[in-house]
Each structure stands twice: as C-alpha cells, then as structure tokens.
Amino acid sequence: MSDRVCIRGCKQRGVHYAACEEQAKVQAASDRGELYMSQCTGCAEKPARDHALICDGCFYRLRTLVRDADDLMGRLRSLADPMKATPTDRAPGGRSQMVEAPAPLDADLADAMDDIAHTLHDWDRHVDPQSLEQALPDLVNDAESVRVLGIGFLDRHPLEDGIRDFWSVQDAVDKWGVERRTKGESGWEPEVDRELVAVARPEWRNPLITKLQAEQIAGSERTLRRWVSKGLIEHEGTVVIAGVVTRMFRRSDVERVRDEMLAKVGRPNATDRENGTDHA
Incomplete structure (x- = not known):
C-alpha cells in the first residue's frame, strides 16, 4: 500500500x-x-494506488472514460448529424449532395465535440505509438499528466453565465451519455467512402467563415460564445465532413457585433489610434 x-x-x-x-x-x-x-x-x-498519484477510484473512473471516449464521440456526431441519417443522392463523380439545408446545431453540442476532439487528438500524439489506455499506468505517476488528464477527462466544469468554458469527457457523459438513452432510437451508420458536406450559400464579398475565424475576429473563443448565448449573433449553417461538424458564421455579422461592442465600451478603433484621437 x-x-x-x-x-x-x-x-x-x-x-x-x-x-x-x-x-x-x-x-x-x-x-x-x-x-x-x-x-x-x-x-x-x-x-x-501503488505507483500512482491518484486513488483507485480516480484511476478506474479515468480508465473507463478513456475507454468510452470514442463511443462518446460517435454518439455526439450522431446527435449533430443534420440529416438525421437520411440517405443522400450520390452526384456524378462520386460526390454526395445535400437535398435540404442543415438543421441548426446546438451550441453546447458543437463546443463539446470541439473540446473533446482536441483532447483526444493531443493525447494520441503525446503517447504515440501507445494508446492512451496503455500509457495510463505511467501517466498517473506524473503530476503534470494527472493535472491535464483531470481537466480533459475527470473534472466537471461549472457553467459561468450560462456558458461552460471547457467540456471534459465527464461533462459530456453527464449530459448526453455514452449510449442512446431513448429506446428504439435508430442508430446512424455512415456508408463506407461517403462524404456528407453541408454548406450554406455565401453572398458576394460577404463569405461564410469558420468558428475559428469568427473567434479571431471576436478576439477570443469566450467572447464569441457570449455573443451567441446573448443572441447577438447566430451561425448560418454547418459543415459536416467525415462526421466532424464545424459551425459557419457570416463575416459581416461578426464584424458588426464586434464594432458595436467596441463602440459601447468607447474603445478607439485602429484609425483613431493612428491619428492619436480617442472617442472614449
């Protein structure tokens, strides 16, 4: 002991x-x-536990979450699928086409998918060529690894102003579960070598931009989330490629809200700073 x-x-x-x-x-x-x-x-x-910095309870819960992470991502992707598993017609050349606009994607679901996908990707690279489960016995004896594993898998992150700053695997399991909770709900199984793409029609000189590009214009990920939660801006569609969902925003909408927020707090714009004037 x-x-x-x-x-x-x-x-x-x-x-x-x-x-x-x-x-x-x-x-x-x-x-x-x-x-x-x-x-x-x-x-x-x-x-x-022996040769570890965490107790048996934390270790077994961590190992279970690591094992369930891939199934969890599959569940989240099935919930996010805008076509609800509706078959699409294959276009000439082997590409698939959507026959209707995608349904709006829940913001929490999109954020959870983004955060968990990054967590799994980063750990896969870190422990390669091992799997994360295989590497756990060594990782739980390192303080920094335990801290980061806790953030990505074990911790429950509270809501702040209705927004969760980060989604852990445990957060997503608490909200959606690993398996379907509705009995009789049909599963979604993608066809082999089929790619589903959902793209909204852009306007001339006012293109759709990805969530990452919108965050760069807004200034931070949290700022964009706050604008969305307050109804100041809405995404205009999603792109689904190989099961990975990305929200799309209209560039002009993001720039408009940014300029309105800057005007409210009286911050000088780039032109004002260059001329040495301040409207605050």
Missing part, C-alpha cells in the same frame, strides 16, 4: 482525522446523551 495520498484531494467517506472538530462535537454530544449530526462526511484523504 502506498503511503501517498490522492493528489486530487479525494476523501474517505466516514473516516476522520483525530483533529476533526466535527467529530469532537459528535463525541461531546454523545457524552451528554445528545445527538449531533456531523457536518463532515469524512476528512481523511484517500491513499494513492
């Missing part, structure tokens, strides 16, 4: 340190023949 404790701060339920004040109150009440309900459910830290 390791003499180290879980660095994620896990506690043993019902196990207390001798210096626990709540347990002292329980004992004092018992000596008086009274009942006192302790506010401490357990303050003694869980021991870390």
